Amino acid sequence: MATPKPRIKVPSKAAKGEVVTIKTLISHEMESGQRKDKEGKPIPRKIINKFTCTFNGQPVFSCDLAPAVSANPYFEFTAKVMESGTFEFTWVDDDGSTYSAKNKITVQ
Amino acid sequence: GRWSRAAAQQKLTEADLLDMAPHGNVTLVHITDIHAQLKPLYFREPSINLGVGEVAGLPPHVTGADFLKLYNIRPGTPHAYALTSEDFEALARQYGKMGGLDRAARIVKRIRDERGDSMLLLDGGDTWQGSYTANKTLGADMVEVMNALKPDAMTGHWEFTYGTDRVKELVDSLPFAFLGGNIYDAEWNEPAFEAYRIFERGGVKIGVIGQAFPYTPIANPRWMFPNWSFGIRETDVAKNVEAVKAEGAELVVLLSHNGFDVDRKLASRVPGIDVILTGHTHDALPEPVKVGDTLVIASGSNGKFVSRLDLDVRDGKVKGYSYRLIPVFSDVIGSDPEVAGLIDKVRAPYEAELGRKLATTESLLYRRGNFNGTFDDLICQALLAERDAEIALSPGFRWGTSLLPGQDITVEDLHNACAMTYPAAYRSPMTGQLIKDILEDVADNLFNADPYYQQGGDMVRVGGMGYRIDPTAAIGSRISEMTVLKTGEAVKPDREYVVAGWASVNEGTEGPPVWDVVEAHLARNPVVRLEENRSVKVTS
C-alpha cells in the first residue's frame, strides 16, 4: 500500500472567535480484518485507529476509529479560533505508523 | 366546475383548453418528465398505482373509475382519456395523440403573451433522456428544442446518466439555471450545483429551489457520476428555504424531482414552501394537493400536460390561486412553427431510421403501472427467447410510450421504451433466493410505508415467472408463490436459473443492447399479440 496521503481543507484566515469548518481526508484502505483472500485466509486488520487535531498544541477534536469507518477516512468538524496559529493533524495506523499534516491560520 | 363543463363539450377547441381568466400577479408554468418526447404520442396512464400506509387511497394512488369519480370527470370525455386508462384504446382513436413539444411551446408562448413578465417556466427534469434521437445526440436535441421554450430553471434525474462530463458540458451551455440543492461533491461534501435562484416576476421576488432526484446514484448507475452524492437532505431544503427568504423571496417554490409521496411528506415537515412542482413519479393531477399551506402540483409526463398556476402574492403571502393542468391534445392545440422547425431539424439526420418498421402490434402496448405492462411483456419475451433464458427481468421505468392495436412498431417506438446509456442485455445465473431478494428489494423501494425510503419506480417486470405480492407486508415477506410459468413448478431457493435482463446499474455489464434483442425477436415475430398478463397476483 502506498504511504497514506493526508489532504486538509482549512480556511487560511478567520476573525477572532470565529468557528471554522475543517475537512480532512487520508488515503487508506481501512482493511477491516473480516475479509478473506483468494485462498480463504483472513486478511489481517489494518486500519487508522486514531485521529487527532490540535491547535497550538491544545486538543480540538479527536476520533477513535473502528473498522466500520470507510476507506479513505473523512472527518469534518469545527474549531473556534481566538488567535493565529497552527492546526496539527495526526493519524495513527494499526502498525504504529503515524501520518501528520499542519495548516496555519491567521486571525485578523 | 370547469371539468364538467369541458366534459359536456363534444368538440374540444384550443380556447377550451387554454382560455383562463388571469389571477393574481405571478404565473408558474410547469412541465416535467418529458423523457425526450418531441412528437405527439399515446401514453396510457396507469390502471394500478397502489399507495401504502398513510397515502393509501389518496391521489395519486387513485386510478380508473375512482379517479374519474374523485375529480368529477365523466367517462368517455377528453379529460377521462388524458388522465386515466379507462377505455383507453377507443378514446385514443377518438381524441388522438397527445403532446409534442411544438404544441407545448404554443401553450407556453401564449401564456407568456398574456402574462408578460409575470411568468416563470420551470422544467422538472427527466427531459433529456428517453428517445432514439436523445440517445444519439446525448441529449443535445432536447437541449436545443427546450431552449426555444425559454425555461427559467430546471432540475434533473435521467440527465445524469449521460455521465459527469457530458452533464457538465450541457449544463454549462444552458442559457438558464440548472438547480440541484441536494447534489454534493462526494469527496469534500460541498454543493456541486446551484441550489436556488431568485427571480423577480410581476413585482414579486420568487425563490426557486431545485431538488434533483434524491436516489439517482441508486436507481441509476453511480459509476457514471461517481463524484456526485444526492439524497433527500431535508435539512438542506429547510436551510435553502430560509436562505431565499433571507434574500427577500416573497414566494418560495421547490422545483422537485422527489416523486409525489416524498414531496407530500416533505411539505408536511419543511415549513415555508408555498409551491412544490413535483416530478419523477409521472402523476397527472387536475387539482393541486394542499399539504398545510403548500400547494403540490403534479404535471404528468411525456409532454402530455403543461401546468399553469396563477398566484396572487401579496405581503409575502399567497392570497389566492387558480390552477389548470392543460392536456396537450395534439389535434386541438396548434403547432408553434419555430419549435416545429427545430424538431424537424434535430430529427432530420435520423428520420429514415426512426420510421423503419419492425413489426405490427395487434395488442395495445403500454408500460405505465405498478406491474407488468404489455410493452414490458414484449421485452421480457424477447429476452427469454433471444437470450435463451428461463426468467427475464425488465426494469419498471415509468417512461415508455403506448401503441394502439394495428399500429406499426417502428425503431422510434422501440427506443421510446428502452433508450438509455446502459442498455446491455445481460444473461447470468441467479439462484431462486437471489431472484426473491431482488423482488423484495424493489418492492420495498416502491411500497415502503415511509415515502422517504421509496425510489419512485414501478415493480421490476418479470418474464417466465409468476409471483404473488402483498404490498402492505414488510420487506422480506411481500413476495410469495414464485412459480416457473412453463412448468408450473415453484422456484427453488437453491437452484440456479438463467436470467436475462437489462439496465443493470453495475459497471462492466455485458451483453447486446436491449433494442437489438427486441428487434431480433420482432424480426422473427412480425405480428405482436399479447394476452393480458395474469402472472402477478396482488394480495390486498
Add this chain to the structure above:
Amino acid sequence: TLAVLGVPTTRAWANTEATEKAIKEFTGGAAPEAGRITLDAPEIAENGNTVPISVSVESPMSGDDYVQSVTLLADGNPNPAVATFHFTPLSGTATATTRIRLAKTQNVVAVAKMSNGAVFSDTKLVKVTIGGCGG
C-alpha cells in the same frame, strides 16, 4: 433499552445485545434520553461502503459545559462499534461528519456524553438496497 431511543422494534437482523452493551459501556450504565443530539444520515445509502453520517449536539461548548464525546454505533454490522468523536471547548460546536460502512439495512445510533455526565441519543434507519429502476 433501545426502545427508549425510539428504535423500531422489528429488527430481525440487528445485533441488539452488542449494541446495548456498547451503549452502556459508553454511558457508564446511564440510559440516554432523546433530544439535544441530531444524527443525520441518508434514508437510503448510495453505497453501503461509504455512508455519510453527521452528528450535531446542542451545547454552549464553554469551559464547564460542553460535549465530551459522541459515539456512533451500527446495530446490524458484525461489530456495532463505528467511531467515537471527542470534543473540547476549542471545537466551538459539537458537530462532526464521517463516512461509514453498513453491511445491510440497519439502525445507526449516536450517543452523546456531556461534561456533566448527561447522555442523549438519536437513531436513524439507513436502508442498504440493491438499486435499479426509476421513474
